[in-house]
Amino acid sequence: MEGAWVALALTLKVALWATALNGVLGVAIGYAMARWRFPGRELLDAVFTLPMVMPPTVLGYYLLVLIGSHGPIGAWLIQHLGIRLIFTWQGAVIAATVVAFPLVFKGARAAFETVDAQLEQAARTLGIHELGVFFRVSLPLAWRGILAGLLLAFARALGEFGATLMVAGSIPGRTQTLSIAVYEAVQAGQDDVANFLVGLTSITCIAVLLSAGRLVPGRVAPRDA
């Protein structure tokens, strides 16, 4: 059963990393899409949203093609930095990040679009430069929507299965996350292990939801009426 705890720790590690990466990438791209107008913006939005609608195995396949040892990114990483991503927990992080990305990106874009552009303009006339405007006005006012997106992304990353299996495989103790361990246990007929893993996963999810409920309301500045 101690394998279950290893799987839980790995799952949390992967989900936290994926959420943190999306906290930067999803928020930055969400802001850019909310504020900048350029031709092809909606097409780009659709591309960024694709991971939400595509089967995770298809995404995993795309990732294999890109970051596999023969892929354009994977080959470069091996050649120049000696980094191999396939069948590593870092590979699992990339898979979970891509799968959960639209949840943060969509939430952040919508949240930034509700921020009155006039407030940002007022900040500029007061002498504050773009980065200051972002961190002092846009981000604090969009925080609620972004946090909701991040929590959904964390939950999605916790349960990630298809893309992770394609990219990182199922190596016990190294890349075997909870959801993959459940599948393996059931396939192997180890019902007691499966029961324990399923119980553990359920409790983890409930804990995440409860802490999310505590986190969201109190931390947000009230909006102007």
Add this chain to the structure above:
Amino acid sequence: MIWDIDLHRVLLHEGSRFELAVRFASDAPRLVLYGPSGSGKTQTLKMIAGIARPDSGRVAVAGRTLFDSVAGARLPPQARRLGCVFQDYALFPHLSVRQNIAFGRRRGLLNPSAAPRDEAVERWIAAFHLEAVSAHLPHQLSGGQRQRTALARALVNAPSALLLDEPFAALDKSLRQRLRDELKDLQAQLRLPMLLITHDDDDLRLLSDQVVHLQAGKVVQDPATAEAALVG
């Protein structure tokens, strides 16, 4: 020349075309830009402030050239040193009155502290009788307090001119009268050039040294014509 403005911009919106060609020069310390809604007043103000971009033209305020399309000069809004009071005041809803006023006094990535730290900020809080509400958030303020907070926020930066977009539109009539007098006194005290947008005749009568009439994106030379157009 205090105001030397020449702005040209064509706006295309959902198939309709609006051409803005506003040109005026004036030495009036209190200049009012007057016209019906949709005449391009706010656009003009935003272009002077640098938060909207004209296609071409020139903006010089109080002897400083802020924009000149021929010379290729364009100062960003951060460098124009103009105090702006927006129509609905655009106070930062997540910051207290004190933090709102101190906003431009603190550069960098962090908002000003909620504690009183800055002498100039405290001076303006006192001048506008905002001591009692200095820790309040904008949604807890009355209309007059919001307007004063917005004014203080613009003035604490020591701007070289003040731009106001319908500063009294959101207030009831009796308060409007009092705040008009306040603004008039303040302008006289500070000797700060002031450009005020309005479609209210009382503002025009009480606050202007000179009036620029705007109609459908153009300056109307003869005020009588403007009146006729307004009625018709």
